[in-house]
Amino acid sequence: MVVAARYVNKELLQVFAMVMLILLVVAVGGRFIGFLQDAALGKYSADVLLSIMALRLPGYLQLLLPFSYYIALLLTLGRLFADQEMVVLQGGGMSPGRLLKWLATPTLVIAGLVAWLALEVTPNSHANLAAFVLEQRLNQNFASVAPGTFHSDSQGNRVTYSEEVSEDRRELKRVFIAEKIKGGGDVTLWAEKGSQYVDSDTGSRFLVLENGKRYQGQAGELDYRIVEFRKLIQRLSFEEVAASRAKIESKTTRTLLAAPDAAAQAELHWRLALPLFAIVASLIAVGFARVKPRQGRFARLVPGLGIFMAYYLILIACQNAMREGELPTVLGFWFVHLLFLALALVLLRRMARPVKV
Secondary structure, three states: OHHHHHHHHHHHHHHHHHHHHHHHHHHHHHHHHHHHHHHHOOOOOHHHHHHHHHHHHHHHHHHHHHHHHHHHHHHHHHHHHHOOHHHHHHHOOOOHHHHHHHHHHHHHHHHHHHHHHHHHHHHHHHHHHHHHHHHHHHHHHHHOOOOOOOEEOOOOOEEEEEEEEOOOOOEEEEEEEEEEOOOOOEEEEEEEEEEEEEOOOOOOEEEEEEEEEEEEEOOOOOOOEEEEEEEEEEEOOHHHHOOOOOOHHHOOHHHHHHOOOHHHHHHHHHHHHHHHHHHHHHHHHHHHOOOOOOOOOOOOHHHHHHHHHHHHHHHHHHHHHHHOOOOOOOOOOHHHHHHHHHHHHHHHHHHOOOOOO
8 A cells, every 4th residue: 555655646746746837837927928018118127027026936836836736636536536546446445534644745745835835935025025126116217217218107107218328227318207296287307317316324315317407387388497407406206215015915924913903814814724725625626536437537627626716715705804894803714614624524425435327
């Protein structure tokens, strides 16, 4: 039976690695295309896209790991049943309980990785990503400006154009800037040079323009103010330099444990739910993977995915309800896990019965 256990686990891990790789390429590749579009629009500079994707990777993995493992269980066990190999193993004394013992190690490893990602790694990655994106937005007036291209800021209030950009991307030449100001009106600036200055004491950022003109007024009206300048220094708006409000996903698990508000508790329960979700979903996959002799290995894949998605969507609905105060934090998501655990036990008991052809 030791040889059989190694055989089953080897088959399972091979399928899991293949499924995980495919899903990761699809998920990361699709998101990377979105970031490329953002870079083309000037929201980020192209050379930081890999850093952003690396910081987002833990968030993808904590969801892809249980999903990939669930599919791998359905495909691997489904093939063993379809090829009558599972019948041979059952004839040799294998029971559903023994099969679960064989699968316990990889299942607990996957659940442990998901717990580590959800409770520790992903919150830190969210915090680092928020700080990184904020820094990019602070520098986007220069770092992401391509020569000869109009660049719009993240809020759509400012358009920047430069004919040339220095190699260190700290200086613009022959600059055009158009922006809307509060209270109505537009401001247009032309300058030979543009640079950015950071006050070391306050951390405030200033835009420094040299040898240009500033036009201010309302489009369609004659009341325009024109100012020529040799050097114009203006502080970047508060929205551009203020630190973004820390998202709840960026808070550490220890902070969430001490936070009484519903949003923090919803995030905490979500993080705790993910490793349990991986374990219970694995039990469901084992019990649901049995196919009839004339069925193929993929016969249970589509209905199995339906159960998985129902489980996942119910957890998301509970998280939203708890965040809105509609679900008591004491109740949490535990009733959902118990419901699907009961389903898993029913399927496992059904698995031990003879197959009706």
